[in-house]
Amino acid sequence: MRLRPLPTAILLMSLIASGCRKPQPEPIRYNLGELAPAPDWDRLHAFQRTISREDFVTLLDDVYGEAERKTWQSTISIRGNAAEITTSTADPSAPSFKLHFTEYASTSPPRTWRSAAELNFSPAPLSLPLHDLKIAIDPGHIGGEWAKMEERWYQVGEDTKPVMEGSMTLAVAKLLKPRLEALGATVTLVRDSEEPVTDKRPEDFLPEVIESLRAQGIDPENPPSPAFSPRRQAEKRFYRTAEIRARATKINTIIKPDIVLCLHFNADAWGAADEPLFSTNNHLHFLVNGCYSQGEFSLDDQRLDLLENLLQRNHSEETALSDTLAATFAAESGLPPFIYPGTNARAVGTTSYVSARNLLATRLYKCPTAFFEPYIMNNAEVFERIQHPDKDPKKSIFQEYADAVTEGLATYYRHHRTQ
Ligand SMILES: [Zn+2]
The missing domain is CATH 3.40.630.40 (Zn-dependent exopeptidases)
Structure with a gap:
């Protein structure tokens, strides 16, 4: 018996089912500070149309940027009535976040504290x-x-x-x-x-500081000074960063x-x-x-x-x-x-x-x-x-x-x- 050729649509479906899947997008890479979680830029949606363009730029110029240096301008640009904010400086393919300004006076923003x-x-x-x-x-x-x-x-x-x-x-x-x-x-x-407020202790950070020292070309067994010993690096990560992050979680939540x-x-x-x-x-x-x-x-x-x-x-x-x-x-x-x-x-x-x-x-x-x-x-x-x-x-x-x-x-x- 002669086999009838399969229609093209069925062929395509069976190809997909057999493993020729659409490639999944790569997760966005981020440029992060010590022990920082990946940023959730959706948090800014609550602030759409709550601030005027003038107030936003004044705060960046006069408070959040360095004096006289416009340090914000490489990651935030003002386009018409919105700010285009870079979401990842490590990944140029990451879409920017668009924050819309209000055309009226700035309004009271969503927040948990009261003035x-x-x-x-x-x-x-x-x-x-x-x-x-x-x-x-x-x-x-x-x-x-x-x-x-x-x-x-x-x-x-x-x-x-x-x-x-x-x-x-x-x-x-x-x-x-x-x-x-x-x-x-x-x-x-x-x-x-x-x-401490954090339940972490210095030894919890030893594996990651050893890895980080190696990535910087430093031999953890032979650090150039006591400040670069894995133990000291782990201690700093514990009391300078993990402890403040734990306090922030307690305060904010x-x-x-x-x-x-x-x-x-x-x-x-x-x-x-x-x-x-x-x-x-x-x-x-x-x-x-x-x-x-x-x-x-x-x-x-x-x-x-x-x-x-x-x-x-x-x-x-x-x-x-x-x-x-x-x-x-x-x-x-x-x-x-x-x-x-x-x-x-x-x-x-x-x-x-x-x-x-x-x-x-x-x-x-x-x-x-x-x-x-x-x-x-x-x-x-x-x-x-x-x-x-x-x-x-x-x-x-x-x-x-x-x-x-x-x-x-x-x-x-x-x-x-x-x-
Ligand atoms: Zn102090």
Whole structure:
């Protein structure tokens, strides 16, 4: 019997079924910062037509880019009434994201936090200026047994108390919490002990840092200096990156505060931790998110994070808040402002105490964030105050810190909430 030839359509279908499949598109490759997840650009759809072209460009020029450098322009272009945003600098085939501007005045964007003017007034008496406000206090670093690893530890001789930044910020946070609650706020400490928030530990990062060292042409068995040993690299990944990322997840998905207060003490380089150098400097500054270099704009996760901060309008709230906190902190402590000499920060706000800088915490925390950098921990007078807080002729340095923050918040919310 002669076989009839198969019709072409059936032939094609059987070819496809037998494995001659349509090629699947390759997943997009991204250029990412340390431990960053692949960016989900769909997050920006919620902000379509919420900002005017003028406000968008002004924020990039005056806050999020470096001063005078237009560092944003290689990854974001303005075309008519929309911005074309590069989604991957590693993959030219990745489609860009189109953000449409509103043709009218910018509108209130979707976000989980409320500005001072948006808080409930029901009724907030003058004695409760923080009524209805949700505050997260983030005591910087970890302290305790982790302080040496964090390089936030020094000691003078064996008879003095070790100076540990993460323990001191926690002490201030614990003084601060009841004070702010007494003024009506709901307060959550991002950590309330000298333990990490992340459940990762340095050894979890050993395999990936060994791989990364090899990729850089460094023999992990024979690093050029102790700083490049796999153990040290894994420690840094743990306390500098994984820990801040875990805090960001807790803040953004569980606490969802209206503001975050990141408490720190500043320091100058002190050399050997058991024989520290002292500094004659002592000053105060505050940091808000901004001042991204061209290299930082080209990291796909960082560009998305900064755009989210920009579109949520974190800047005006966090800068006005920081300016008020700076004024009360300067009055309480007598500290002069610190002005950044380089290009990695730029002055913002109306006092000379506030600068924009791209820190992991200020970038990832999705609400207005005041980042405190008062006192030089290895200034001789500050050292004495830390050693003997009960005998301080002024007042305890921790009490002074907590008083300045409390006064600043009360002043800010008294003036800015709608009554
Ligand atoms: Zn610090």
